[in-house]
Amino acid sequence: MSHPTLDTLQDALKSVLGDRLSSIVADRGEVTITVPAARLLEAAELLRDAPALRFEQLIDLCGMDYSQYKDGASPLAEGPRYAVVVHLLSVSLNQRVRLRVFCPEDELPMVASLNGIWSSANWFEREAFDLYGIVFEGHEDLRRILTDYGFIGHPFRKDFPTHGHVEMRYDPEQQRVIYQPVSIELREITPRIVREDKYGGLH
Template sequence: MAKVLHPAPRYATNEGVRDALCAALGSMVVDCIEEFGEIVITVKRESIEDALRLLRDEHAYQQLMEIAGADYPSRPERFEVVYMLLSLTKNHRVMLKVSTDEATPVPTVTTLWPVAGWLEREVFDMYGVMFDGNTDLRRILTDYGFEGHPFRKDFPLTGYTELRYSEEEKRVVYEPVELAQDFRSFDFTSPWEGADYVLPGDEKADAPPVDDPKVTEKPSDTGAGKKADEKAEEKVSAGAPAEEDTGIQQDAPETTEERPDREASKGDVHDTKGATKPEDKE
C-alpha cells in the first residue's frame, strides 16, 4: 500500500499563533487569550465579518466549523456568539467571540460561508440573537408557533406549552403546561465542596474548645511503662468454671461392663450378647 503524504502537520502548536493573529486583527481585537490549549479572540461585534475574512484569506483558516451561543444573564450584553475556525493546511483551530444583547443584531457571515445561514438560524432559535443580513432567519429546531428561546438561562425547564394528541379533536393540540406536582429543585451540591446548610453532625463543630485537652507529649502521658506492664501481669479475672469447687457430688453412671446380663429372651428371637468384659479381650 502506497504511503500517503499530507501537507498538514500531524500536531499543531499554539506557539506564536496568538500574538501573530492578534497583531493581524489590530484594533478589531477586544481580548486575546490562550486557555485550555485553545486560542480565544474576542473582537468587536461590528468587525466580526472583517475579522473572519482576514483569517480565512490571509491566515489559511478555510473552514467555519461551528457557530455556537452562550448566555450570561448577569452581563449587560448577556449573549456570546462563538465562531470556530479550522485550518486544513495547518491542522489548527482558533475561536472568535462577539457579545450582544437581545435587541442588537450581529452582522451575518453568510457572505463568507453559505453554511453560516443554518448555523445562525440555530443560534437565533435557541437564544434569540438576531443576525443582520441573514435573509432566511427562521426557527430551525423548535416547532411552528414556539414561543421563547429554550437555551436562555431564564427559560423554564418545563417550557410554557405542551404538545399532545387529542382523541376528542383527532389532532395535535397545544396546551399550557400542567404539572402533576410542583417543580422541586434538588440539591446536588457535594458536601465536600461546601453546602450552604448545616449537615447532620456538623452542629458539634460549634462546641466550645476543651479547657484542658489531653495530649501525649511525654511517654508518661501514654500510660505505658514498667508500672503498666506489672499491672497487666496481675491476674484479675475469675478462674475457669471447671476449677471451682461447687460442693455438688455427681456420681457417674456405672460402666457397661459392670452391669449384669439380661435374662435370655423367650421365643424365636436372637438376643444381643452381653457386654464384653475387659478381661475377656485377647
C-alpha cells in the first residue's frame, strides 16, 4: 500500500529535479534519489530552495564502497565503486530524503563539495575523504579528521587490511613516537569451545 506523504514527496522530487534524477526509489518508508555527479550542485540547490522540497538541513553524509557487491547478485554489482550518500531534512515540511551520487572514477573518486550549500557538510566530507579517499572538489580544508597525519591508506575501503600497514609506538631510546611496519601475527581465532571437543567436561 502506498504512503500518501511519500507519493507527494516523490512527485515533488520528480517535478523539481526532472532529468537531473538518475533514479528514485521508495522503500521501507524512505525515499532515495540518485543524481549524476556532473549535476550534483544544481540538484542540491533545488533540493534546498524549491518551495515543495525545502531541505534546509544536511544531517549526515558518508562514503560508500560497493566493491563487494560485485561478488553477489546486487543491482549495484555493475558500475562505479564509490558513492557519497547524503541525508537531508526539511524541518518546515517535515520530510526527509536520501541523496546518492556515484563517483565517476574509481582510481580517483571525486564529487563536488556540498559545503557551500549546507555548511554542516564540512566535517562529514573530511571524514569521507579520510576513511574512503573520496575527494570533494571545492572543499577549502580537505584533510584527515579521524586518523593520524602519517596514516597510510583509507581504512573503510573494503580492501584495506584489518591490521593496517604500520603501527605506532614510543621509542625510549629516541624519546619520541615512531612508526614501524605492523608486527601483528595474523591468525584466525577460533573460540575454545569450538576447538576442544571435551572443553568444560562436555562430551
